[in-house]
Amino acid sequence: MMTAMRLRSLGVLAVGLGSLAALAGLAEYSVTSGWVSKFVLSPPSEVWVAAVEIYHDEKPFGALLSTLGITLAAIFLAVGFGLPCGWALWRYQTFGRAYEGWLGALFASPKLLLYPLFLVLFGRNLGTLLIMGWVTATIPIMLKTREGLMTVSPVLLNVGRSFNLTERQMLWKIMLPSAIPVIFTGIRLSMIYTLIAIVALEFLLNFGGLGGMVGEMYDRYNIPGMYAAIVFVVLLSLVYFRIVQGIQTWLRSV
Amino acid sequence: MAEIGLARSAAAGTPLVGPEARIQIATVLGVWGMWEALARSGLFYRDIVPSSLKVFAALYAHLAEAEFYHHLWTTTYEVLTGFTIGSLAGIGLGILFGVRRFLGRVMDGYILALAPAPKVVFLPILMVVFGIGVGSKIAMAAMSAFFPVVLSTVAGMLLINPTFIKVGRSFNAGPWQMVSKVYLPSLVLPVITGLRLGLGVAIIGTLIAEIKLSNAGLGFLAIQYYEMFRIPEMYAVIIVIFALAMGANALMTKVNDRLGRRGMPNASDISGAA
Known part of the structure; x- marks a missing residue:
C-alpha cells in the first residue's frame, strides 16, 4: 500500500518535471525557430544567462x-x-x-x-x-x-x-x-x-x-x-x- | 402600517435605532468631523486633505460628465470580460483536473505554487504579449480570477458524492451530460465561492494594470488626477472604485448566502453524504 502510494507520488513528480522540461524545450524551440518573437518570449537558455547577470x-x-x-x-x-x-x-x-x-x-x-x-x-x-x-x-x-x-x-x-x-x-x-x-x-x-x-x-x-x-x-x-x-x-x-x-x-x- | 410600527415601538419604550447602529452612526460622524477638522486646520499643504464638500462636488461633477462614463465602461468591460474568461477556464480545467486525477495531481503543484504569488509581477509579460491597451488588462483580470475559481472547483470536485458519479455512469451519460447533469449541479456553491473571490481579485488586478500603464479606465483616471495634483477629483474616483468593488463583493456574497440557504449542496454537505 505504502509502496504503491510512493510510486504514484514519484510518477506525479516525474510527469510534472517532465512536462516542465518539455514546456521549456518548446519555448526554446519556438523562439530560436522564429515562431515567436524574441521581444515577446525569451528562450530559457537566455533567461538562465540573465538570471546569472x-x-x-x-x-x-x-x-x-x-x-x-x-x-x-x-x-x-x-x-x-x-x-x-x-x-x-x-x-x-x-x-x-x-x-x-x-x-x-x-x-x-x-x-x-x-x-x-x-x-x-x-x-x-x-x-x-x-x-x-x-x-x-x-x-x-x-x-x-x-x-x-x-x-x-x-x-x-x-x-x-x-x-x-x-x-x-x-x-x-x-x-x-x-x-x-x-x-x-x-x-x-x-x-x-x-x-x-x-x-x-x-x-x-x-x-x-x-x-x-x-x-x-x-x-x-x-x-x-x-x-x-x-x-x-x-x-x-x-x-x-x-x-x-x-x-x-x-x-x-x- | 409603518406608522403603527413606529407608534408601537415608541409605546413600548424601545429605541428605534439599535446600539450597533448608534455606534456606526457615531463613528461615521466622528470620522467625518475629524476629516473636516484636519481639512480646515491648515496642518497639511493645500488640498492634501480637502474638505468633504470639495470631494463630493468633484464626485457630482464627474457623475454628470460623459467622459467619466467612458472610463467607467472601460474598467467594467475589462473586468467583466477578463473575469468571464478566467472563470470559464477555471471551471473547465477544475472539472478536468477533478475527473482526471493523475493530471490533477501533476497540475496541483504548479497551481498551488502560482496561486498565492503576487500576480502583479506577471503584468510585464502580459503587456509585452497583449500590448498596453485593453488586452493586457483583460488578461490580468482573467489570470487573477482563474486561480481562486480553479482551486475551489477542484476542491468541490473532490467532494462530490461518488454515488452521483456512479449513477451517471450507469446511465451511460456522455462527458457533456456528466458535466451538465452531475458535476455542475453539485459544484454550485464551491464555484460561487470561487467566483466571489475571483471577482474581487479581478477588479484589483485590472485597476493595478490601469494604474501602471494605460490611457483609459478608473485606475488611469485616479493616477492621472494624482499626477496633476487634482486631489479632490482623485478622492472622488477612489470613492467610486471602492463603492463598485464593495458593491460587487456584497452582491456575490448575497448570491452565495441565498444559494446556501436554499439548500444547494456545498462542500461540507457533499462530504457528509459521502
Missing part, C-alpha cells in the same frame, strides 16, 4: 531583504495594533457587532488602491509602503483575534472560573493560549496579503525590492531579465508561503 549585478537578495523587511515591519506593527483592537472588539461585544461587517467589507475591498492617498500624505518613500502594509495586515489580525477569543471552549473558561482567576489571568492563562491557532490564521493571512501588497506597490512605484526589480527589467526592456526576475519572485514567494504554512502547522501540533 541579475545575481551579480542587481543584488536580488538585497531586494528580497528590502521587501521582507518592510513586510515584516508592517506585520509587527499590525500585530501590536490588531491584537488589542481584536480583544477590545471581543470584550465590548456591541462594538464588535457594529464593526464586524465593516471590517469584513474592508478586508475584501481593494485597499491597495488607496496608495495615491498615502503618496499624497507621506510622499514616495518607505512610509507609504509601511502604512499600506500595515493597513493590509491589521484587519485580518483584528477579525481573527476576536473570532479566536469568541470560540474558546466553555470547558476551559469554567476551569478558569473554578480557580477564581481574575479577568487578566483568564486572558493570559486561558483565552490567549487557546485562541493562538485562530489568531495565527489571521497573522498568516496578513503575511500573505501584505507581501502581495508590498511587491505590487514596489512594482507600481518602481521603489526597489522584488517588485521594483521586475519593473526595472520591464522598463529597460530587458526581456530575458524580466522573465528571470519574475521566476525569482515566484520561487521566493513560494518558499515564503511554505514557511508561513509550516509555522501554522507547527503551532497547531504544539
Whole structure:
C-alpha cells in the first residue's frame, strides 16, 4: 500500500518535471525557430544567462531583504495594533457587532488602491509602503483575534472560573493560549496579503525590492531579465508561503 | 402600517435605532468631523486633505460628465470580460483536473505554487504579449480570477458524492451530460465561492494594470488626477472604485448566502453524504 502510494507520488513528480522540461524545450524551440518573437518570449537558455547577470549585478537578495523587511515591519506593527483592537472588539461585544461587517467589507475591498492617498500624505518613500502594509495586515489580525477569543471552549473558561482567576489571568492563562491557532490564521493571512501588497506597490512605484526589480527589467526592456526576475519572485514567494504554512502547522501540533 | 410600527415601538419604550447602529452612526460622524477638522486646520499643504464638500462636488461633477462614463465602461468591460474568461477556464480545467486525477495531481503543484504569488509581477509579460491597451488588462483580470475559481472547483470536485458519479455512469451519460447533469449541479456553491473571490481579485488586478500603464479606465483616471495634483477629483474616483468593488463583493456574497440557504449542496454537505 505504502509502496504503491510512493510510486504514484514519484510518477506525479516525474510527469510534472517532465512536462516542465518539455514546456521549456518548446519555448526554446519556438523562439530560436522564429515562431515567436524574441521581444515577446525569451528562450530559457537566455533567461538562465540573465538570471546569472541579475545575481551579480542587481543584488536580488538585497531586494528580497528590502521587501521582507518592510513586510515584516508592517506585520509587527499590525500585530501590536490588531491584537488589542481584536480583544477590545471581543470584550465590548456591541462594538464588535457594529464593526464586524465593516471590517469584513474592508478586508475584501481593494485597499491597495488607496496608495495615491498615502503618496499624497507621506510622499514616495518607505512610509507609504509601511502604512499600506500595515493597513493590509491589521484587519485580518483584528477579525481573527476576536473570532479566536469568541470560540474558546466553555470547558476551559469554567476551569478558569473554578480557580477564581481574575479577568487578566483568564486572558493570559486561558483565552490567549487557546485562541493562538485562530489568531495565527489571521497573522498568516496578513503575511500573505501584505507581501502581495508590498511587491505590487514596489512594482507600481518602481521603489526597489522584488517588485521594483521586475519593473526595472520591464522598463529597460530587458526581456530575458524580466522573465528571470519574475521566476525569482515566484520561487521566493513560494518558499515564503511554505514557511508561513509550516509555522501554522507547527503551532497547531504544539 | 409603518406608522403603527413606529407608534408601537415608541409605546413600548424601545429605541428605534439599535446600539450597533448608534455606534456606526457615531463613528461615521466622528470620522467625518475629524476629516473636516484636519481639512480646515491648515496642518497639511493645500488640498492634501480637502474638505468633504470639495470631494463630493468633484464626485457630482464627474457623475454628470460623459467622459467619466467612458472610463467607467472601460474598467467594467475589462473586468467583466477578463473575469468571464478566467472563470470559464477555471471551471473547465477544475472539472478536468477533478475527473482526471493523475493530471490533477501533476497540475496541483504548479497551481498551488502560482496561486498565492503576487500576480502583479506577471503584468510585464502580459503587456509585452497583449500590448498596453485593453488586452493586457483583460488578461490580468482573467489570470487573477482563474486561480481562486480553479482551486475551489477542484476542491468541490473532490467532494462530490461518488454515488452521483456512479449513477451517471450507469446511465451511460456522455462527458457533456456528466458535466451538465452531475458535476455542475453539485459544484454550485464551491464555484460561487470561487467566483466571489475571483471577482474581487479581478477588479484589483485590472485597476493595478490601469494604474501602471494605460490611457483609459478608473485606475488611469485616479493616477492621472494624482499626477496633476487634482486631489479632490482623485478622492472622488477612489470613492467610486471602492463603492463598485464593495458593491460587487456584497452582491456575490448575497448570491452565495441565498444559494446556501436554499439548500444547494456545498462542500461540507457533499462530504457528509459521502
